[in-house]
Amino acid sequence: MTAAKIKSVQCCSPTGLHHMSYKEWGDESNPEILICAHGVTRVGDDFDVMAQSLSDHYRVICPDVVGRGRSGKLLDPAMYQVPQYVSDMVTLIARVTAHRDDAQVDWFGTSMGGLIGMALASLPGNPVRKLVLNDIGPTIDPVALRRIGDYIGQDLRFPDFEMAARFVREVSASFGEHTEEQWHKLATDVLRQQDDGQWVRHYDMGLAKPFSAATPESAKADEARLWAAYDAIRCPTLLIRGENSDLLSRDTAHIMTSRGPRAQLVEIPNVGHAPTFMHDDQIAIARKFLIG
Template identity: 70%
Template sequence: MGEPRLKSVQCSSPAGLHRMAYKEWGDPANPRVLVCVHGVTRVADDFDALADAMSDRYRVVCPDVAGRGRSERLRDPNLYVVPQYVADMVTLIARVTANDEDEAVHWVGTSMGGLIGMILASFDNSPIRRLVLNDIGPVLDPAAMARIGEYIGQDLRFPNFEAGARFVKDVSSSFGPHSDAEWHKLASDVLVQESGGEWVRHYDLGLARPFAAITPERAEQDQAALWAAYDAIRCPTLLLRGELSDLLSRATAEEMTRRGPKPILAEIPGVGHAPTLMHANQIAIVRDFLSTE
């Protein structure tokens, strides 16, 4: 459906202003907007296949969350937290729905992107009309969170792209089976070459700072707040779960179907955390749900 347009919007934080980059697919005048938000160390490019498939029906907007990819880094790494991301998305939605009276959007969020969507969808007068949560819920497995936090903060450097790509494939094995070309894309989206020639991951290592501050007491409080937010959601919701996910347990997913928006649950076989939404069968599940109005 054509090449995406690269744009940005200026957002604010307590530490100052920052620009958040985003990719926009489809007819720029289409009032039907689908916002797709990636996981904690990933980027907007993750949704290229989904966005291309959905751009006949939607204007698809895929941001690089602050500190990742093309977006600017925050001056204070302690602000790499969901409330700041939610504020940035409110700014983004205001920009992309400027000509739409009710500022309505549909939302697909993978992992962290799902948490952002969950909080935003819980608000009174939320702009989110239909919500897809991709392998995320109000209960975050402590072991999985510790694994992610440790992974984020490592200052890893690779002598060439091939070495970096092997690393990305190894640490992303839970994404499930992908072709060599798909693994190459998944790596090239999140690796960047520095001026000295080394390849590094394309995000601010300061993302790890908030993870280091999590205590058991704080984790318990956060989980209670997430369940409260989830229970306040009223829009139609689809919950995707990787069959082998270590971040969203089957028990939590089943509990989610009984609470809050009582979502449709679709489990992706042979996949852990998280389905990449690159394959036709996964895209079809999302498309069918969003097209049911």
């Protein structure tokens, strides 16, 4: 596998500056750019296989959203929300399109990464040319959301890598079938060893704060804002749904095909939340939509 370049860009929040790391695949002079944004506790390394595959056509940019992986942390954990992430991505896009007048990019977003893409693609004058939403929509099942919130907030520490990797595999069972090598990578990407030898998940525990602060009223308001954003999207949109997803319901997915950008829907069998796009057949779905 061709090595990717690790780079970073400085971003701003209301409380200060932070750096966002990103992986870059392909020819850095290539004007065709694909940005791949990961799920809430995952990292840009998730897209290594797909990025390598699509780098024959694209310059592929895979950021670690702030608070995850190689990126910095926010001084105020309450800011770990989509508007801040969108602001960071605008800065990233300005960096990777710095020498071009037409700052267009294609976007692939898994779960949280899809919400970021949805919000960005809804803005007037936005740079998103094609949008892929991987198992996410404006209506998110509240039980699944609570499950994710509880998972994020557990400050777990493991005495060895094997135990930590086993935990990652157990909580990621909904990703579907993977080889032992693939499971090892999925664990390695989101674990790090501390100075005391213990293994922890590679994100800021402050990510849990917005989840714990949520109320039924705020969740309802968030859903209304997400539907308004979705309805404002004008670019071609592909919606991927895991057949067994507990986050994106089949009803919501079908509604998304009839309003807003009227997304094209593809359902992947025997997978829950969310397809990892580490498999050739899944990557082929993205390639067909993005490249043709």
